[in-house]
Amino acid sequence: xxxxxxxxxxxxxxxxxxxxxTLNKMVWRSCQLQAAFNYERMQSAGWxxxxxxxxxxxxxxxxxxxxxxxxxMDFLNTHPFFVTFVMGIVLSMEQQKTDIQTIRSVRIxxxxxxxxxxxxxxxYTLIPITAGxxxxxxxxxxIMGPILYFVIAFGVEMVLRYALMxxxxxxxxxxxxxxxxxxxxxxxxxSVLGVFVVGALISNYGGGTKLGISIANGEGDPIVIxxxxxxxxxxxxxxxxxxxxxxLIKKKNWTPVKCIALFLVIGIVGAAFGIWAGGxxxxxxxxxxxx
Amino acid sequence: MNIVEIVLLAIVTFFFxxxxxxxxxxxxxPIIACPIIGAILGDVNTGLVVGGTYELMMVGNMxxxxxxxxxxxxxxxxxMIFAVKAKMDIxxxxxxxxxxxxxxxxxxTLTFTIMSGLMAKADKAANEANPKGITAVLNTSMxxxxxxxxxxxxxxxxxxxxxxxxxxxxxxxxxxxMGGLSAAGGMMRFVGFAVLLKIMLSNDLWGxxxxxxxxxxxxxxxxxxASACLILVAFIGVAIAxxxxxxxxxxxxxxxxxxxDGI
Numbered sequence: 001x002x003x004x005x006x007x008x009x010x011x012x013x014x015x016x017x018x019x020x021x022t023l024n025k026m027v028w029r030s031c032q033l034q035a036a037f038n039y040e041r042m043q044s045a046g047w048x049x050x051x052x053x054x055x056x057x058x059x060x061x062x063x064x065x066x067x068x069x070x071x072x073m074d075f076l077n078t079h080p081f082f083v084t085f086v087m088g089i090v091l092s093m094e095q096q097k098t099d100i101q102t103i104r105s106v107r108i109x110x111x112x113x114x115x116x117x118x119x120x121x122x123x124y125t126l127i128p129i130t131a132g133x134x135x136x137x138x139x140x141x142x143i144m145g146p147i148l149y150f151v152i153a154f155g156v157e158m159v160l161r162y163a164l165m166x167x168x169x170x171x172x173x174x175x176x177x178x179x180x181x182x183x184x185x186x187x188x189x190x191s192v193l194g195v196f197v198v199g200a201l202i203s204n205y206g207g208g209t210k211l212g213i214s215i216a217n218g219e220g221d222p223i224v225i226x227x228x229x230x231x232x233x234x235x236x237x238x239x240x241x242x243x244x245x246x247x248l249i250k251k252k253n254w255t256p257v258k259c260i261a262l263f264l265v266i267g268i269v270g271a272a273f274g275i276w277a278g279g280x281x282x283x284x285x286x287x288x289x290x291x
Numbered sequence: 292m293n294i295v296e297i298v299l300l301a302i303v304t305f306f307f308x309x310x311x312x313x314x315x316x317x318x319x320x321p322i323i324a325c326p327i328i329g330a331i332l333g334d335v336n337t338g339l340v341v342g343g344t345y346e347l348m349m350v351g352n353m354x355x356x357x358x359x360x361x362x363x364x365x366x367x368x369x370x371m372i373f374a375v376k377a378k379m380d381i382x383x384x385x386x387x388x389x390x391x392x393x394x395x396x397x398x399x400t401l402t403f404t405i406m407s408g409l410m411a412k413a414d415k416a417a418n419e420a421n422p423k424g425i426t427a428v429l430n431t432s433m434x435x436x437x438x439x440x441x442x443x444x445x446x447x448x449x450x451x452x453x454x455x456x457x458x459x460x461x462x463x464x465x466x467x468x469m470g471g472l473s474a475a476g477g478m479m480r481f482v483g484f485a486v487l488l489k490i491m492l493s494n495d496l497w498g499x500x501x502x503x504x505x506x507x508x509x510x511x512x513x514x515x516x517a518s519a520c521l522i523l524v525a526f527i528g529v530a531i532a533x534x535x536x537x538x539x540x541x542x543x544x545x546x547x548x549x550x551x552d553g554i
Contacts, residue, residue, distance in 0.1 A: 031313055031314055031315070031316075032313045032314070032429060033313065034312035034313050035309070035312065035313040035429040035432060035433055036406055036409070036413070036428050036429045036431075036432040036433075037312055037403060037406065037432070038403045038404070038405075038406030038407040038409070038410060038432075038479075039403045039404060039406075039407045039475075039476040039477070039478075039479035039480060040407035040410055040479045040480065040482050040483050041407075041410055041483045041486075042480070042483065044410070044413070044483075045410065045413045045425060045428050045429060045432075046313065046429060048413070048417065048425055049422075049425045049426060049429050052422050052425065056422065062420050063420075065420040066417065066418055066419065066420035069416075069417035069418075069420060069422075069425075070414070070417045070418055071490075072417070073410070073413055073414055073417050074483075074486065074487055075480070075483030075484060075486065075487050080313075080316060081316075101490070101491070104487070104490060104491060105491060108487065109525060109528065112521050112525070113521040113522040113524070113525035115521065116518065116519060116520060116521040116522055117519070117522055119518075120518055120519070124518075127350065128350040131322065131346050131347060131349075131350045132347075132350070134322065134343075134346075135322060135343040135344075135346045135347045136343065137343070138322055138326070138339040138340070138342055138343030138346070139339065139340050139343035139344060141336055141339055141340070142339070143326065143335070143339065145322060145339065145342075145343060146322050146323045146326050146339070146342065149317075149320070149322050149323060149346075150315075150317055150318065150323055153317045153320075154315055154317045157315075157316070157317065182536075182540055182543070184539065184543060185535075185536050185539035185540040185543060186536060188535060188536075188539045189532040189533070189535040189536035189539065190532065191491055191493065191496060192496060192499050192528075192531060192532050192535045193525075193528045193529065193531070193532040194487075194491050195488070195491055195492055195496045195499045195500050195503065196499045196500070196502060196503035196506075196524070196527075196528040196531060196532075197503060197521075197524065197525065197528055198484055198487055198488060198491065198500065198503065199499065199500040199501060199502065199503025199504040199505075199506075199507070200503040200504065200506060200507035200520075200521060200524040200528075201484060201503075201507070201521075202481075202484055202503075202504050202507075203504045203505075203507040203508045203511065204507045204511055204520055204521060204524075205480055206477075206480070206481065207511070208477040209474070209477050209478055234508050234512070235504070235508060238481065239504060241478055241481040242481040242484045242485055242488075244481075245481050245482050245484070245485030246484075246485040246488050246489065246492075248485075249482075249485050249486060249489050250485075250489045255411065256410065256411065256414075256482050256483075256486055257408055257410075257411045259482040259485070260407050260408060260479055260482055261408075263475045263478040263479050263481075263482070264404070264472075264475045266475065266478065267471045267472065267473075267474040267475025267476070267477075267478060268468065268471030268472065268474075268475060269471070270471060270474060271467050271468070271470040271471030271472075271474055272467055272471065274467075276470065276471070276474035277474075278470040278473060278474055279470075280466040280467050280469065280470030280471075281463065281466045281467060282467050282470075283467040283468075290470075
């Protein structure tokens with residue numbers, strides 16, 4: 001993949017400012033962020049689809065469009081209602097033809113933290129309050145309950161999507177102009193932040209990969225193997241697996257699909273023998289309990 | 292048995308299945324979905340009651356951070372079928388729908404796994420600068436999810452409560468497989484991280500990877516900071532990046548012939 005190796009665009013002349021129509025189109029397209037959600041890259045394909053109208057306007061050179069589309073297929077996970085904030089920033093950088101490495105780092109560093117705030121704000125605050133207001137209206141037989149619920153929740157969602165897109169796009173344009181004065185230092189600083197955040201993601205998202213082996217211990221507490229692993233290093237398995245994939249992909253030229261197949265085997269064979277956590281019944285009877 | 296009801300039910304279930312992750316992300320919520328299903332089955336009022344009750348049940352049980360609780364879409368659809376068609380008491384219907392909701396969760400796990408494999412198709416389309424290819428990947432994913440959900444909804448409509456028994460035993464027999472699939476699903480994100488690191492991780496940045504890993508562990512395991520973990524990590528990251536920016540700028544200037552003394 002030739003374009004994969006590109007670190008900067010061939011045509012580095014900044015593109016024209018995206019018009020309102022394109023920005024609005026992308027606000028609506030952003031609703032499909034999770035339409036191709038998957039365990040490997042999470043929202044990446046939906047993300048790329050959402051910003052495509054902008055990318056097509058910005059990159060008139062076909063090689064540049066290919067390079068841009070390729071790096072926008074990177075792992076991405078953020079809150080769906082906040083995604084336009086990330087889109088605005090990334091589009092402003094694409095428009096200024098910022099170094100690809102910088103865009104990558106800024107994208108993941110902006111997206112990941114927003115995921116957490118979004119959940120707290122929307123699912124843990126707005127939705128419980130709205131549900132509290134409207135659910136009893138519905139139970140009492142009023143059709144206004146669901147209607148009000150939709151108007152509040154969807155209204156807030158769309159206002160957020162719309163406002164964040166314009167705010168961050170303009171913010172990004174100003175910021176990127178400032179940065180280009182010292183592009184090399186900025187690229188390096190952005191990579192530091194990006195790698196720091198990916199390190200954080202490994203432990204923040206990887207905690208679910210745990211051993212489920214719990215050995216009965218007479219009257220005492222059962223022996224849980226994962227607890228011993230945690231004493232060595234919490235999220236040890238997550239870190240080891242990430243490093244394994246990194247080595248396989250970087251040094252052994254494995255494709256991501258091959259790595260996924262490997263994990264399918266590790267996951268399913270492991271569960272047949274009751275190794276992974278998850279509270280299921282293993283296929284092979286084992287002398288321990290799966291927690 | 293009413294063919295018009297079945298078709299309409301399949302269509303709205305297909306839509307809700309997609310809506311739970313994209314489109315509005317609001318219409319699939321029980322408080323809205325149940326009255327709509329109620330309208331199809333001819334009893335909006337039961338829909339309002341079941342929807343309101345289910346919605347309150349769900350508050351605090353949100354699909355957050357990749358974890359998949361029993362699926363609300365199939366929960367709503369099946370609870371409504373049981374409440375209206377089998378004339379079950381509302382609480383009994385909500386209880387009986389849970390096995391279908393669990394299957395909904397299995398279907399989601401399955402779709403997210405299949406779609407991980409299909410990312411190669413999206414990569415290829417990206418590499419060829421082919422926007423239509425990306426659209427096709429999105430459509431495939433929505434079609435898989437919607438169809439599987441619609442099939443389970445029809446099963447519940449046709450099979451009624453009798454289907455629960457069959458699903459229950461299937462669920463028990465397949466539990467190791469689904470357990471394995473979700474364990475594998477949890478691991479697949481490491482591939483995504485590795486692809487990111489392949490490009491981003493130059494040799495001088497290893498320390499920062501470890502520092503980020505450690506920082507998130509620290510914030511994530513303190514109850515007071517756990518929910519704000521990633522934003523706190525980003526705050527620290529920004530400070531480090533600003534410092535790095537300063538150092539690199541000074542280095543660059545020095546390399547270009549010494550730092551100017553301003554005179």
